Amino acid sequence: MTIVDPTTTTAWATLTGLKTAYTPDLRAAFAGDPERAARFTRTCADLYVDLSKNLVDDHILEALVALADEVGLGDRRDAMLSGERINVTENRSVLHTALRRPAGDSLVVDGTDVMPEVHEVLDKIYAFADKVRDGEWVGVTGKPIETVVNIGIGGSDLGPVMVYEALKPYVHERIQCRFISNIDPTDSGEKLSDLDPETTLFIVASKTFTTLETLTNARMARDWLWRRLIEQGAIEDTEEARKGAVAKHFVAVSTALDKVADFGIDPANAFGFWDWVGGRYSVDSAVGTVVCVAIGKENFADFLGGFHAVDEHFATAPWAQNVPALMGLLNVWYVNFFKAASHAVLPYAQYLHRFAAYLQQLTMESNGKGVRADGEPVTTETGEVFWGEPGTNGQHAFYQLIHQGTQLIPCDFIAMANTAYPTKDGDADVHELLLANFFAQTKALAFGKTAHEVRAEGVAEELVSAKVFEGNRPTTSIMAPALTPSVVGQLIALYEHITFTQGVVWGIDSFDQWGVELGKQLAMQIAPAISKDDAALAQQDASTRGLIAYYRSQRS
Numbered sequence: 001m002t003i004v005d006p007t008t009t010t011a012w013a014t015l016t017g018l019k020t021a022y023t024p025d026l027r028a029a030f031a032g033d034p035e036r037a038a039r040f041t042r043t044c045a046d047l048y049v050d051l052s053k054n055l056v057d058d059h060i061l062e063a064l065v066a067l068a069d070e071v072g073l074g075d076r077r078d079a080m081l082s083g084e085r086i087n088v089t090e091n092r093s094v095l096h097t098a099l100r101r102p103a104g105d106s107l108v109v110d111g112t113d114v115m116p117e118v119h120e121v122l123d124k125i126y127a128f129a130d131k132v133r134d135g136e137w138v139g140v141t142g143k144p145i146e147t148v149v150n151i152g153i154g155g156s157d158l159g160p161v162m163v164y165e166a167l168k169p170y171v172h173e174r175i176q177c178r179f180i181s182n183i184d185p186t187d188s189g190e191k192l193s194d195l196d197p198e199t200t201l202f203i204v205a206s207k208t209f210t211t212l213e214t215l216t217n218a219r220m221a222r223d224w225l226w227r228r229l230i231e232q233g234a235i236e237d238t239e240e241a242r243k244g245a246v247a248k249h250f251v252a253v254s255t256a257l258d259k260v261a262d263f264g265i266d267p268a269n270a271f272g273f274w275d276w277v278g279g280r281y282s283v284d285s286a287v288g289t290v291v292c293v294a295i296g297k298e299n300f301a302d303f304l305g306g307f308h309a310v311d312e313h314f315a316t317a318p319w320a321q322n323v324p325a326l327m328g329l330l331n332v333w334y335v336n337f338f339k340a341a342s343h344a345v346l347p348y349a350q351y352l353h354r355f356a357a358y359l360q361q362l363t364m365e366s367n368g369k370g371v372r373a374d375g376e377p378v379t380t381e382t383g384e385v386f387w388g389e390p391g392t393n394g395q396h397a398f399y400q401l402i403h404q405g406t407q408l409i410p411c412d413f414i415a416m417a418n419t420a421y422p423t424k425d426g427d428a429d430v431h432e433l434l435l436a437n438f439f440a441q442t443k444a445l446a447f448g449k450t451a452h453e454v455r456a457e458g459v460a461e462e463l464v465s466a467k468v469f470e471g472n473r474p475t476t477s478i479m480a481p482a483l484t485p486s487v488v489g490q491l492i493a494l495y496e497h498i499t500f501t502q503g504v505v506w507g508i509d510s511f512d513q514w515g516v517e518l519g520k521q522l523a524m525q526i527a528p529a530i531s532k533d534d535a536a537l538a539q540q541d542a543s544t545r546g547l548i549a550y551y552r553s554q555r556s
């Protein structure tokens, strides 16, 4: 793969010149151009995306589009969509987009059409979800399932949790879902303590089926199930009864079906996927089984349809109209030309309260890299920190820094036109109060408040500077009709392709994650040193020895 160093392109030189000459003044930009809001607003499937409050003008946008062309974004996108092995360090295709293509499509990769298998697994998941929802799938004592516990971590957890929370109004009334991820025993302890094992079904989700946290939690859950069923007199304390309980109360999601069988789960109760689905891109694969059980197959199909609509847009819209590409290029503009180190994503939708956590893995595990896909060091800053919380809560916590701090923090604001809970407070529509805040914040960030305006309010002179808002803080506003399964799929696909666009400009492989390995290896080496193996302890560095000594002195 030939990597184009973005800093050697003509567009980069143009952008450098434009940045030097550019003095952000959004007040003047809007005052001087009544068409600005309309000209900088785009649509992508159901998403209405207002880019007009970004620190750009037409020349900057043109140069960013030229940058996309010069680094070969189109070729890289097409290579991804057609199944070329663009994940070079793992020698894998990157085909999460295949997971949401409609039945009947064909996508031949290495001589095999992957689409029939994608839909075969999907049909198996749909049949399973129907059975659980209809009460046909019962536990060992014949009771229908009331709680589904997904055990997974990283991509096998964050996507499912986020989507389950986002689509709460669509969840089956008899079924609740819980999520165990952390190896901290308090996580499983809290999630399991009040459950009835007779009505609980576990989904063990792990792409590799080797992940320490997930396998440990799965074994603990299996022990909990056996212990509690035996205590309740639901099963005998025999090997056969235990096996029977696992068959009724455990299913698995993995690319390693042999390891699933080793754990004791019948492969008939396992849902597969493929090495060309990255963990953080997998909520639309069998990893979404928990979501499918919760919301049902029709809604899950709409969810996948939302992804696909954005994929089609990304695949076909010219860059100047292409929302994910433009948002990715704007992120590059801020990271590389304004030295922005972070990016906030602020949903004015409480149901999206796990969206930022989900995006942190998607963006930061993908683009937090200092080496390019060809092994050479990157030539620019990469991988800004993504973070956020729902509005309006964040307004009462960290917005101070976004409005008046010394760092430039580009923000994406997300809101829905309709709520699942239309509510009045007297005459006031409460959802409109939420939206008033959504509209107000981007306005305040863009246009600020001058010293002159502060003084005109009669503020004492010594307080004027503290009450001035500089403005020119960039935001993108994203709106959609409602938080439907399709819109949630659209939002995820939007950010997947934003992440991809940034990775292409920086020349990095956005689909590997070698940076997570060292800590995992060291944890395995250190584990024996903690309480037993003094020889292993002696091999540790002084700081680690000191920390372990403290632990030993304090443990009860």
Ligand code: F6P
Pocket (backbone or CB within 6 Å): 153, 154, 155, 156, 205, 206, 207, 208, 209, 210, 211, 214, 279, 280, 365, 513, 516
């Ligand atoms: O350690 C990082 C990681 O590999 C993520 O990329 C992945 O989503 C997570 O662990 C879980 O992996 P698995 O699904 O194989 O258990």
